[in-house]
Amino acid sequence: MELFFLSIINGLIQGGFFALFAVGLVLIFGVMGVVNFAHGELVMVGAYTIWLVHAQHGVAYIPTLILAILVVTGVGLLMERFLFRPTRNDPLAGLICSIGVLFILQVIATLVGGEGPSKQVPPPFHGTLVLFEFLRIPYQRLFGLGISVLALATLWYFLTRTRLGWALRAVALDREAAALQGINITRISVIAIGVGAALAGLAGGLMAPLTNINPHMGHNVIITAFIVTIVGGVGSLSGAVYAAVLYALFHTFVTVYFGGTVATICGLILMVVVLIVRPTGIMGVRVSE
């Protein structure tokens, strides 16, 4: 019973992280039409920033978290300016460029952190919240969940309640029509990738104390992000959030009872099934190609 409740809580917390990077991926794909294969590496860069600045050099956790967001946003903006903007008319070219970035970031991470075992960051928040005898949540995880929810709520407010957010959604729906309305596509693309990368950096920073940090950690992140994106419906942000939480619960439970690899296999099969049965995902609407 204790394991059951613990799994639910852990699943929800995982779901928060999954949602952060999946929403970023959806945002970039929706607005720019580019599948950012290096999105997992953006999360990795966020986690490495925490490891390097917080764990190695003793800077406090919260400022480092902000620094991680800024660093990853910077990387994202550089990618937009030098890779995605020149290849704007060709989505596959953008995807392949992002694969190039993936390799480069992995090598930089290896150079910064060195080869060898995965790095661990000691949790900056100690103690455990005891809700019931059978339900204890470390404050670190609670903090991660709280910040994820806060960030997603802010994003929701931005997208649905501000003019810039409307403009962004307009570009995602129909780029040419949006341009005809006088929306600056380049500016919106910069904002989309900036927000997407910032969320990835935040996810990396929040996950850092809870996971193993290594140059190849982005691989699992991108697979998860793909599954969540497809199941939620490509281009649907709310779908990505729901799918993230559902998939995280599913993944946590299968991992607890059958192991991590089986969980990922099931997730991938689930994704292929969704692609066949309902290619628009659980929340998706059919958009013209």
Add this chain to the structure above:
Amino acid sequence: MKENWPKIVGFLLLLAAVLAVPHFLQFHHQDLLIFLVINVLVVTSYRLVTLTGEWSLIHAVMMGVGGYTATLLFRGFELGMWFTLPLAGLVAAAIAALLCFPLFRMTQFYFLIGSFAAGEAIRLCWIEFIIPFGGTGGLSGVEPPFVFDIDFLEPIPYYYLTLAIVGLCLLILYRIENSRIGLTLHSVHWKAPLAESVGVDTWRYRALAFIVGSFFVGVAGGLKVHYLGTINPNQFGIGFMVFILIWVIVGGYNRFYGPILGVVVLTLFDESIRQFEEFRPAIYGAVLILSILFLPKGLESIPARLRSWAGGGSDREKGKLTDG
């Protein structure tokens, strides 16, 4: 007939060079040469799949399917290479045929992600099911054939054997591409609605290209495992798939010889940067990005570019990987 002479002479010179080259190399380089020839088959078969305009991310895993098939047949039934190779191809083709039903309901981005997911699921099965696949450590103990007095464990005989098999496969692939089927595949890529309107079943041709491409990459997987002797799931991960993409894109995929050029040039390049071991992925990443940005049609477009540049700059075609 007359204008064919330079081509024939060129081909014979190339053949002579290819036959002579292993005798001038060290042992380590002879190994690499064999893998290079196998990779030529990998990229050429991948080109057949991309002819219809769909970029799959499952090709590396299909090579693994061939490799595992050959391994299991060799270890389980003691079948020789002459049987395992065609069977490796057939099993890869059969799995590809099964995957056609889900995968070809999608196009473009969805197909890319779907093929990636399907491939990753297969690869994770090799990791998860230790019996019979051996888990992360993989399997070993596969041997090359021993015919008459020729020991194919030696690199040079195995090189000639590989060369012969790959050459035969390339010939078949070339004939397919220049046949009526190949032309139809092109039409499915560039003008799918038009092709459909004249009665071409585009689904069937996409599936055909995928199945045939998987057959040949399965054979390549068999060839690799019979020389290497061991197999493990990490050989066929997304890393290797990306290498295939890099070879094809840097070489250029508009012509038959483009991907071959890409794999040969980049393998030579790879050898020249061997001392920067830890930087190699980053160098590859940079090469990939630079070639997309500045040479979108690949190395094979350089002669045409030079010609148009020398001839007073006729309008250069802007390269584009997808249409739409």
